[in-house]
Amino acid sequence: MKRSLPTPTDFSFLETMNAHGWGALLPFSWNSEAGMLERIEQLTSGRIVCLQLSQEGTEALDIHVSEASENAEEAEIIPRVRRMLQLDLPIGEFHAFCADRPELAHIPGRRQGRMLRSPTLWEDTVKVILTTNTTWRQTKSMTARLVEGFGAAWPSEPSRHAFPSPQQIAAVPEAEFAATAKLGYRASAVHSLATAICEGILDLESLPEREPDTEALRKRLLTLRGIGAYSAACLLLYLGRPEQVNVDSWARMSLSKELGYPVTDAEVHAFFKSYGSWRGLVYTFYPWKE
């Protein structure tokens, strides 16, 4: 299947890709020579395909799916691509907000503001858990062990795998899961999340729709094991609700360099407070001094 998908005029494929590190986490991979984002994806039919996304020009996204796909599969893939690239996120108001502020004028200029996501909130949640209290290098390793150890293999290239579903993880005893994935203490958080989804205790995917109030959604996310203030702010940001700054060691380091003295979490929050309900996105695309 090959398809050209029209994109909003304020969308940039590369800026969305580079907004944060998600493009470097399996089952995403970046083909720099072709300027192409690849991803192994499992469809509801069970079939595994390789998705390739690229953009020439600014008006449309090129989508290529390995092997011939039926219409039903195409209808399944397009919404996933729209979610991954936040194509339906109304970013115009944020761009107008930035255009009035000299320090943020580069954001609309470069068509920034969207962030690469996974096709499911499940995958984004697991990946956020794997970023906590560890290095980015280890986040990549843990994600790779998760994908390669528990995700379905792409038949055309069996070394490449899709992201495991909650069912695929819940089916493995927790001790075995922990020993294989080597996520440290994060293993129980990931395994319990998968189990809660499989047992019907938690409908994670519909949570954002059921909680239109951001603070209520934040509190609901905080009840998930492994999700604290930082992770909840990250997830809200990916859900298009950038009212919180995901303060982490990078935020502290960046602001400390900017101000010339070590800062606390509270000082990072205070620094971005004036950006109001856009502060999470402002932080993400903030032009720190070198």
Add this chain to the structure above:
DNA sequence: TTCCAGGGGTAGA
């Protein structure tokens, strides 16, 4: 050996 990384959970105040 010790410290710590894109923190979180818990106990105790």
Add this chain to the structure above:
DNA sequence: TCTACCCATGGA
């Protein structure tokens, strides 16, 4: 609400 401490993992 705030603080101190522990949590598994692996690289420096």
